Amino acid sequence: MPRNYLHILDMTREEAHAALKRAKVLKEGDVRTKLLDGKTVILIFEKASTRTRVSFEIGVRHLGGQTVFLTQHESQLGRNEPLKDTARVLSRYADALVVRTFGQEKLETLVKWGSIPVVNALTDQHHPCQVMSDVLAMYERTPDLPSLKVGWVGDGNNMAHSWIESAQLFGFELVLACPAGYTPDPGILAAAKAAGARVTLTADPAAAARDADYLTTDVWASMGQESEQQRREVAFEGYQLNSRLLSLAKPGCKVMHCLPAHRGEEISEEVFEMNADMIFDEAENRLHMQKAILEWVFEAL
Ligand code: CP
Numbered sequence: 001m002p003r004n005y006l007h008i009l010d011m012t013r014e015e016a017h018a019a020l021k022r023a024k025v026l027k028e029g030d031v032r033t034k035l036l037d038g039k040t041v042i043l044i045f046e047k048a049s050t051r052t053r054v055s056f057e058i059g060v061r062h063l064g065g066q067t068v069f070l071t072q073h074e075s076q077l078g079r080n081e082p083l084k085d086t087a088r089v090l091s092r093y094a095d096a097l098v099v100r101t102f103g104q105e106k107l108e109t110l111v112k113w114g115s116i117p118v119v120n121a122l123t124d125q126h127h128p129c130q131v132m133s134d135v136l137a138m139y140e141r142t143p144d145l146p147s148l149k150v151g152w153v154g155d156g157n158n159m160a161h162s163w164i165e166s167a168q169l170f171g172f173e174l175v176l177a178c179p180a181g182y183t184p185d186p187g188i189l190a191a192a193k194a195a196g197a198r199v200t201l202t203a204d205p206a207a208a209a210r211d212a213d214y215l216t217t218d219v220w221a222s223m224g225q226e227s228e229q230q231r232r233e234v235a236f237e238g239y240q241l242n243s244r245l246l247s248l249a250k251p252g253c254k255v256m257h258c259l260p261a262h263r264g265e266e267i268s269e270e271v272f273e274m275n276a277d278m279i280f281d282e283a284e285n286r287l288h289m290q291k292a293i294l295e296w297v298f299e300a301l
């Protein structure tokens, strides 16, 4: 059975900690290996991407492998060839799939019908590679993760779900402030709480910000929700990470953002630029963390 990385909880607590430590070593030593020598990773992207695509393309090369990049526009995916057929074909050519798509069930179909590992490069439900990279950025500054309070202010979206699952694995406290109608999947929240995660949901951004060590947010309208932009701007009023909200946090609190950012919406220009060191570390960490995730996928970690 190949190892798949569809969401944060595909790794055990021990594996996730090992991946974090390994990513730090890969980063600090600018490590290149031959793990993927002679291997090909196919990237299937049905949504736009700058960071994820480029960091995977380069990360695979750092491990000695090569990539093929595919979108629905120039492949038969856009002409309704069944995913289960695509999975069986690509499994005969390549060694892993890295996939950015809409529903999580599409990844599950690729896993069910294919025979090579599948890595989630963002779905509507999860963005595990990003949140692991964000956790690495916190870990580099404050290795005692269970001592931290992290506040999420904004949409209960794919990023929020991966943050909830990472709170379960890494033991930090997570307070999510989301407006009514835009809260995270209750099943994901309930499962994390049942597993002992210290996760709280509120509608009050101040509750998330108060005494936080780290604050994080994401766009109000994710990819695929462009037509909801105006409605969401109304619903998310008051959910901006700005200096007023930041004044409630612990002194030295760092603000995170997975990027791309919409200044003046979920984050103010001032708060963004004050935290640029953290935010661009998160972006850089995509490269290092995904190399560690690929090592785990190929059972070298
Ligand atoms: N954060 C992130 O996934 O960025 P891209 O959409 O540019 O890949």
Ligand code: NVA
Binding pocket: 122, 123, 127, 157, 158, 159, 218, 219, 221, 222, 223, 258, 259, 260
């Ligand atoms: N929630 C955002 C994350 C982008 C990296 C989206 O899905 O568009």
